[in-house]
Amino acid sequence: MKCVILTHRHKQILYDHTRAHYPNESCALLIGNVQNNCYIVNNIHLTQNQDFSTTKFSISSDDLIKCYSFADRKNLEVIGIFHSHPHSPSYPSKTDLKFMELNPISWIIFSHPQNNFKAFLLESVLKEIPIQESY
Numbered sequence: 001m002k003c004v005i006l007t008h009r010h011k012q013i014l015y016d017h018t019r020a021h022y023p024n025e026s027c028a029l030l031i032g033n034v035q036n037n038c039y040i041v042n043n044i045h046l047t048q049n050q051d052f053s054t055t056k057f058s059i060s061s062d063d064l065i066k067c068y069s070f071a072d073r074k075n076l077e078v079i080g081i082f083h084s085h086p087h088s089p090s091y092p093s094k095t096d097l098k099f100m101e102l103n104p105i106s107w108i109i110f111s112h113p114q115n116n117f118k119a120f121l122l123e124s125v126l127k128e129i130p131i132q133e134s135y
């Protein structure tokens with residue numbers, strides 16, 4: 001069973017980031033490692049939504065390079081992509097699904113109307129995976 005493990009503080013950082021960018025979508029990259037099939041988050045790299053949009057997001061290549069080289073130096077990996085849905089449920093949109101196919105890591109979505117985080121993986125089919133909070 002796959003899962004995503006992050007701390008209460010990580011969730012707070014992501015939540016604050018979504019509040020700061022509301023009503024636009026916000027995004028971040030999650031850095032960590034994979035152990036026993038679970039994506040364990042160690043570090044959050046907050047990024048700017050280049051699209052400044054309420055319905056889509058994109059991360060600059062600069063941010064991506066910074067994040068991947070940071071992960072490399074720490075012997076970690078980019079294990080997840082986070083973004084928020086200011087006006088819709090925490091479920092991947094058609095556009096998200098297209099990008100999930102290109103980036104087969106965990107995808108975490110925060111929904112403002114639902115006030116919750118959900119995690120997904122797109123392997124052959126879309127699967128919701130549990131988010132566990134560690135301390």
Ligand SMILES: [Zn+2]
Pocket residue numbers: 083084085092093096109
């Ligand atoms: Zn989305």
